[in-house]
Amino acid sequence: MVYTRLAVDLLEDEPRWQSESHVPGHPPRVEVACPSLDQVSDSGDQLALILPPPAAVTFEVSDDDGPVFLRTSFGVDRSMARVLSKGAPPLEITFAVEVNGESVATRKVTVRSSDAQEEVTNQTSHNSWVRLGPREVPLMPGDRVRLTTRLPAGAPSTLPETPAAFGSLRLEREQKRPRTLASPKSPNLVLVVMDTERWDRTEPYGYERPTTPHLSALAARGVTFEEAYSTSSWTWPATASMLTGLPPTAHGIRVHQSGFLAYELETLAESLQDAGFSTAAFVANPLVSQTHNYSQGFEHFHGTPKMVKGEGILPQTVEWLEAHGDKRFFLYLHLADPHTPHRPSEEEMLEFTGRTESLVPPTALVTRSFVLKRALPPGPDGLPQAEKIIGPDEGPWYSDVYDAGVHQGDRALGELLAALERLGHRDDTVIAYTSDHGEELLDHKSLGHAHELWEELVRVPLILAGPGIPKNTRLPGPVSNRHLGPTLARLGGTELRAPIDALFLASGDAPPERPIFFETHEGWWKGSTATLYGVREGPWVLHWGLDGGQAERSAAPAGGEVRLYDLSQDRAQKDNLARAQPERVERLKRLISEELARLAPQAPRQKPRTGWGTRALLEAIGYASGEDE
Numbered sequence: 001m002v003y004t005r006l007a008v009d010l011l012e013d014e015p016r017w018q019s020e021s022h023v024p025g026h027p028p029r030v031e032v033a034c035p036s037l038d039q040v041s042d043s044g045d046q047l048a049l050i051l052p053p054p055a056a057v058t059f060e061v062s063d064d065d066g067p068v069f070l071r072t073s074f075g076v077d078r079s080m081a082r083v084l085s086k087g088a089p090p091l092e093i094t095f096a097v098e099v100n101g102e103s104v105a106t107r108k109v110t111v112r113s114s115d116a117q118e119e120v121t122n123q124t125s126h127n128s129w130v131r132l133g134p135r136e137v138p139l140m141p142g143d144r145v146r147l148t149t150r151l152p153a154g155a156p157s158t159l160p161e162t163p164a165a166f167g168s169l170r171l172e173r174e175q176k177r178p179r180t181l182a183s184p185k186s187p188n189l190v191l192v193v194m195d196t197e198r199w200d201r202t203e204p205y206g207y208e209r210p211t212t213p214h215l216s217a218l219a220a221r222g223v224t225f226e227e228a229y230s231t232s233s234w235t236w237p238a239t240a241s242m243l244t245g246l247p248p249t250a251h252g253i254r255v256h257q258s259g260f261l262a263y264e265l266e267t268l269a270e271s272l273q274d275a276g277f278s279t280a281a282f283v284a285n286p287l288v289s290q291t292h293n294y295s296q297g298f299e300h301f302h303g304t305p306k307m308v309k310g311e312g313i314l315p316q317t318v319e320w321l322e323a324h325g326d327k328r329f330f331l332y333l334h335l336a337d338p339h340t341p342h343r344p345s346e347e348e349m350l351e352f353t354g355r356t357e358s359l360v361p362p363t364a365l366v367t368r369s370f371v372l373k374r375a376l377p378p379g380p381d382g383l384p385q386a387e388k389i390i391g392p393d394e395g396p397w398y399s400d401v402y403d404a405g406v407h408q409g410d411r412a413l414g415e416l417l418a419a420l421e422r423l424g425h426r427d428d429t430v431i432a433y434t435s436d437h438g439e440e441l442l443d444h445k446s447l448g449h450a451h452e453l454w455e456e457l458v459r460v461p462l463i464l465a466g467p468g469i470p471k472n473t474r475l476p477g478p479v480s481n482r483h484l485g486p487t488l489a490r491l492g493g494t495e496l497r498a499p500i501d502a503l504f505l506a507s508g509d510a511p512p513e514r515p516i517f518f519e520t521h522e523g524w525w526k527g528s529t530a531t532l533y534g535v536r537e538g539p540w541v542l543h544w545g546l547d548g549g550q551a552e553r554s555a556a557p558a559g560g561e562v563r564l565y566d567l568s569q570d571r572a573q574k575d576n577l578a579r580a581q582p583e584r585v586e587r588l589k590r591l592i593s594e595e596l597a598r599l600a601p602q603a604p605r606q607k608p609r610t611g612w613g614t615r616a617l618l619e620a621i622g623y624a625s626g627e628d629e
Helices: 078-083 114-118 213-220 235-244 268-274 314-324 346-353 364-374 394-422 481-491 582-602 612-620
Strands: 002-009 018-021 029-033 046-050 055-060 068-076 091-099 102-111 144-150 164-176 188-194 222-229 278-283 300-302 329-335 429-434 462-465 473-480 516-525 528-537 540-545 561-566
Touching: 002 068, 046 068, 068 078, 068 091, 068 102, 091 164, 188 235, 188 394, 188 481, 213 222, 213 394, 213 429, 213 462, 235 268, 235 481, 235 516, 268 278, 268 329, 268 481, 278 314, 300 314, 314 329, 314 394, 329 394, 346 394, 394 429, 429 481, 462 481, 473 481, 473 516, 528 582, 540 582, 561 582
Parallel strands: 188 329, 188 429, 222 473, 278 300, 278 329
Antiparallel strands: 002 164, 018 055, 029 046, 046 164, 055 144, 068 164, 091 102, 091 144, 222 462, 429 462, 516 528, 528 540, 540 561
């Protein structure tokens, strides 16, 4: 197989391009561009070289770069469509690439006014990125590259600056590897992430309702980790940790403004691709997208423009397995059936809720979560006053319809397992199953996720099964599911470079006793936004709100506010023992501080990559409200 790896990031690295000509007062610059908010097109944010036409920049390929290929996309930021007058004719921008004075690529990008854009319904956006082919522009050391933009002849002289953009401008180096074959000693690898699934709503973890029969069957074939944790309570940082083996502080994805997986990080898919695996990802959550570089290392990446259920990606997944299963493969399947909006089948609705129609709209859980956090002052316990807006039937409904979603996701898992068996991969494939985070269902008087670090939010299922994995085994002790990446890499005969503290989870031994860390930088503490850090050591869990105290209209105490729980006596985390255990609090805070100090130097230094598109996407799937900046 032939694939590419990053050689030079022309936007993040020290600029090597020079301006040859530009519009007076509008020199070339690097910033985020987004052509359109249309969720059914390639219109997301990209860090870009903004080159208002007419303009030209040049750069040279160095000896250290070696033979490389130019990669970029062409587009015009949507701010241009908004300033074109209603009914104005389309504006056509020409982008060109020259090498050593010869034209090698030309693309025309047409910009239409916002009113014309709004008339396009369920069609590909007029204003979207236009990609340059992956190997269309080969370059050698010493080659001089010239990038230009120009307006059409006769363009109005009164036009404002036109933000023409070369998105994700970089040089990539070609790699070649022979594909390998699978066997019980050299297994295929499958990673299944069930988005938003709580550990305690699954049968292998003791739930009495029949939500996950297929997961139970998988657990009987392998190892169940009884106390597994995610690194965060929301998707971006948690998923990045599983794919890199790194905590959020080390991989750098911590807030909504930094959802881009840095090119310089090595992913599990990359390490396995280097070892001869065919790699593919099928993802039902639009946050985990090609736009945000979660596709790094995947030969085939199938994302979705909106949240879909298993039936929306399972057929494509099985089709890929049928076409590529004759070679050793790594499959990453990210399902999202337990995630809002909750739209289980009529049969599952009836079984788990007793109704065939929704009691409240499918998106009500998300809208209620914003009201609980923002429209109501916290109660005396510092938690939202849910009883003021949640009716007596509404709370049980959210719980029941969530269970229906868990069952729907398990049905998709069953279809995957059946396909693997039908294709002869039961005995030569290791399957890892986990979740990125859980969901609060009024356990602590709120709804949704990302806002806190309660057990229902950061504790997740974690099961490994397949050749070489002990069967029907349960392992006690807390462990982080970020070690899945290094474990699967090792099972694939390779290693992930970065996580020096990696654990191998497939030995059948209980994880060693060590602190487990988790965090959210989208937290909510006593009615105010906050950065929250958490640590579990033995039975003790500490939550540390660095910005606590705001809701009481007083300054936060020195060092922030804390909650301390003894899980051996208080699994529901109702009794805060922080005042009674000041020495333990200080010890656990010191553990967090030392871990952050250890990890901070590892973090990639990235320019912000959030713009129009990311903010709209976050709002569309419930991570932000229309009031957010």
